[in-house]
Structure formats: C-alpha cells, structure tokens
Amino acid sequence: MEDFIQHLINGVSLGSIYALIALGYTMVYGILQLINFAHSEVYMLGAFAAYYTAIGLGRALGADLEPGIVFFGIVLIVAMAACGVAGLTIERFAYRPLRQAPKLNTLITAIGVSLFLQYTGQVIFGADPKSFPTVLEDRSLVSSGGIDLRLFDVTILLTGVAFMSGLHYLIHRTKTGKAMRAVSTNRQVASLMGINTDKIISMTFLIGSSLAGVGSVLVGMKYPQIDPLMGLFFGLKAFVAAVLGGIGNLAGAVLGGIIMGLSEEMVVAYLSSTYRDALAFGLLIVILVFRPAGLLGKWQTEKV
C-alpha cells in the first residue's frame, strides 16, 4: 500500500514537470495556432543559462555562497530573462517573416529552429552531460513508513498550478489578455481595432518562454544532469501532455501533464519501462479518437 502511495507521489511529481513545460506550448498555440517546437530548446537554453550563472557566482563569491533562497532567486531570474530573450529572438527572426505564409511553413521552421538549437548547443556547450549545481537544498517533508514526499516535488507542482492561475488571470482579466484573445480570434480584425498584433505576439512568446526558464531551473534542481539534448525528453512528453489536455487550454496542460506522469509511473512500476513511451503515445491516440480536441479542449470548426 505504501508503495502505491509512493508511486502516486512520484507520478504527480513527474507529471507536474510535464505540466510546467506544457503550459508554454499551449499558450503559444492558444494565441497563434502554432506548435512552437523550439519551446523545448528554449527550456534547454534556460537550464544552461542557470548553470553558467550558478558556476560563475560560485567562482566569484567562493565559500560565501551558500545554497538558499537568494541564490535560487538570482539563478531563476537569469534563466527567465535568458529564455525570454531567446523566445523573442526566435519569434522575431524565424516566425515573424513567415507571418503571412501558410501554417505548415511556420511549423517546419519551428522544427528547423529546434534542431538548429540542439546541435548548436552541442557545439557551444559541449555534448557531455553537466552536473547542475545545488542552488537550493532539497529535503524530505514527509518521510515515514516508506512514504517520501520532498520539497522539490511540492514546489514544482505548486509552481505549475500558480502559473496556470496567473496565466488564466492574465488572459481573461487584463487588457493585454483581451488583446491576446482578440489576436487569437482574428488577427486582421484585431489590428483594425488598433491592437499592435506584433507586440502582442512578442509578448506571448516572452511570457511562454520565461515559463520555460522557470521549468528549466526547477527540473535542473530535481534531476541535476543537463545536456544540450535534454529538451527532447521532457519537451516531447510535455507536448503530448498539452495535446492530451486540449491544446490551447491552460488547465488542460496541467491535467494532461499529471495524467501522463501518473500513467508512466504506474506502467514502469507494474509492467516494464519498455512500455513507457508506448503508453504515452497510445494514450494520446485513444484520447484523440474519442475527443479530438483533447480532454478539456473545445472543438472548433476551421474558419475558411
């Protein structure tokens, strides 16, 4: 029984990581109807920005630097800023020139940017895995009778839920959010109403990408091993989670992430790790057959 509870904790903890990254995918899709495949690489860049900041601070301050909330805060802000800048740059140079082109062109460009960043990362950072420094000490919150609940697990889940609520507020309660929804509904009409669509789209990328920055630091702390291809593993799963929950829907991204995490955990525990990915994608197929828009997504007919 305690094993089962432990599996539940592990699964939700893994799922909340998928959820955090899935939020970025779903946000850009919600506004632009573009699957930003480069999102997982922005996340990778965030992890490396955090890595070099932490190493640099460690060198500069030496023994004065202790893992703690201040150190964590600095690293987090740098990672968010780096991801934000990366997201803006990608949007400005790769996606904006294609704004009027068919959606498939932008999609293929996104795949290109993703591969470009993966391999450039291997040249610049080196392909061997690096050990992420300790910026905050993890500790056990509950540890009794074979059940272990840790600080990082709770932090990641709460961060995911907090960002989901924050984004929901931003999109549905603020003026910027209203403009985002307008751009999402009809870009031409929105610009006729005096909305600077380029600015709103940049804003979307800025917010979505800095979320990846938060994710990268939290994941780096939980699994302290980073490499230039790290986006591939969590990125693809997070993308599936976003689609599963209903892409474009914020609560759906979190729900999809948790479902993915839990089902993977249970499959590995009670069947075999070989079926891990088979299950993730099998689940996706089943859900898309019965609910093509995802669990919480609303089915919309294409505008012609």
Place this chain on the structure above:
Amino acid sequence: MGYEAMLKHVLAGLVIFAATTGCTRKTPVAAPSESSDDSHRAQVAMTGDILIGEYGSMTGGEATFGLSTHEGVMMAIDETNEAGGVKGRRLKVIALDNQGKPDEAAAVVTRLITENKVVAVLGEVASGRTLAAAPIAQQHKIPMISPSSTNPQVTEVGDYIFRVCFIDPFQGTAMAKFAHEKLSAKKVAILRDVKSDYSVGLATFFAKTFRQMGGEIVIDQSYQSGEKDFKAQLTQIRSKKPDAIFIPGYYTEVGLIAQQAKQLGIKAPLLGGDGWDSEKLYQIGKDAINGQYFSSHYTTESTDSVVQDFIKNYKAKYGKVPDGLAALGYDAAKVLVSAMERAAELTPKNIRDEIARTKDFAGVTGRITIDGKRNAVKPAVVVKVDGTVNRYVTTITP
C-alpha cells in the same frame, strides 16, 4: 496533433539517411576473395611516419570515454616517439570523432583505412560502436585493438580484432562473486539498461553466477538510457528489501539513480561495472554515490611501478588523475607498439600476428596475455567510491 511530432522524427530520419548513404557510396563494398587477397588489402606506406588510426566518442553523451582514451593513447605514442619511434620511424595518430554513434564509427574507420591508409586502428570504448566498425577493419585486414569494449561478440568478428580488457561475462561474474563473498549478500536486485548490450550482458552473467552460488535475484527491473526519473523502478526494488542492488549502467544515469535511491531511503549498497568510471559520476551523484562499489580495470592505489609511473606522467601531462579508460587506451597503444617492434616488417599482417603473440605484457591494467579468442586474460579490481577517489577493495582473478 501526433502528426507534427511524427514529422519531426521523419525529418530527422531523412537527414540521417542522407548522411549515411552519402558516406557509404564512397566505399564500394567488395568482398575479399580468398585466392588473391593481397590485391584487396589496403596499401600502407613503408616509409615516413607510421600512421595509426584512432576512433572514439570525442563528442556526444559519452564524450569523456573517447577523450580519456585519446589522452591515454597519445601518452603512449608520445613516449614511444621520444624514445626514437619504431624502427627509426615516428608514430603519428590520426584520431577521428564518431559522436558516439555506431553508423558514424563505421564511416570514420572506413575513412581511416581507405583514405588515411593507417597500418592499425585503436578503438572504441562502447561495444556497440566497435561492433559497427570491426567488420570494416576485418574486411581490409587491418588489425584493430579495442581498449575497452567488453562485449564478447567484439573479437568474434574476425582474426584481426583484438582487445586489451576483460569481457562482460567476467565482469558480471566478478561482481557476483564480490557481492556473495565480500558483502555476504543473499538477496540482490538488478536494475539494467535495456537499451545497452553492455548493460544487459553484465546483468545476465551477474544473475547466472549469483544464482549458481546460492543467492537470489529478488527483482530484475529495467530502464532506458536517456531517462531521468527512476523512482518507479526504485520504489519497486525498495519493497523487496535487497541486500545490494546491481546497476550495470553508464555514469550519466547511475548518478541520478544513486541520488533518487538515497531520496527513497534505500540503504543497500549499489554495485556496478566499468561504465561508472568517470569523474562525472561524482559530480552528478554527489554524496549519494559515496560508498558504492564498481568493478574496474585498474586502481590508482596499486604499488606497481608501471602504474605509479603512468599516473605520475599522466598528471604531469594533463593535470589530472587518469581514469580506467585512459589506462586502457595507454595499454592498447603500448601493446600495439610492442607488436610493431617485434614485427619483422611493418605490414598489417605481421603486426596482427605479433599482437596475437602478446604474452605477459606488463600493462598499467595488469599483466596482459592475448588468448586464442583474441581477448585479454587479466584480473578485475573492485573499487569503492570515497568522495572523488576510488579506493581499492579487492582483486578478482579469472
């Protein structure tokens, strides 16, 4: 939406396809006929520098394997050149990177043999990549010495393929003996990487030997390299309360596994093989890796003068303590040099014959004798991780 994800893979696949076909087209595969095999042999230069090829993972997830080996090889070659070379000719190493990919390993070895016309090839660390490249060396009849591929199939490719390390059955058997005799373990759990021939090989031979000695394998779990979360498997292992856990994986995952095992309160010692041997293991695993055991090819704590000289010179040259792979790279190059010195003429055939006659060669990783199956017969050492150094525990002989 799965369509887009699929597209991503298809595109990547196309790029790889284009790259590999581009490489293979350059080298027509002609089976050497038995009657006139001399005409098919690669022609090697008989004057000037002696060219030796080396291939390894200088980049990629296992880059430290290739780089350490290369440093060991270069030290052996530089020492030989400083002492006047072989038969008055200097040695020159042409080292190519295979990015840790088997198809790339086959491509670079083809290049070393057909374009650079090397007289012998050194490499690789990972058995999967050596297996991809060995048939090419065999076909062109160029001797190849793998410093550290432990999968038995490697030297079965043909009579030109050698190695200077022990093989998986022995490593798995040695750790089973160690668990049974030194740790008095009765119940052992296994966590193997199902994507790696190396890991599966070690796990299989460990289980076989451990059961023969009366022990019990209480649970046999698996993972796939590249994963980062192992808590599902570890929670299952924890419920069986094993005396020890055998994890024959590579350092990249083992560091994370050790940390997560510690978080779940697992106190049983973790055991592994030479795939753990990298300084990254301590960086990723931190204090969770402390006190764990793995089998290795050599120990820095040996009092043998060959070993101590090697460590002293390596530190002077590279400013760090050599790991097991550097030591094996050094030994592989030294075995090759010694065979070249004994060979009457520096033809690939003569060099091959002399490598096969290697007996009681005093290497850094122990006394090396090449047996009839072109494998090295030598002992394994078991070390215990203590901070960032490996303390010698015991030696297990074949």
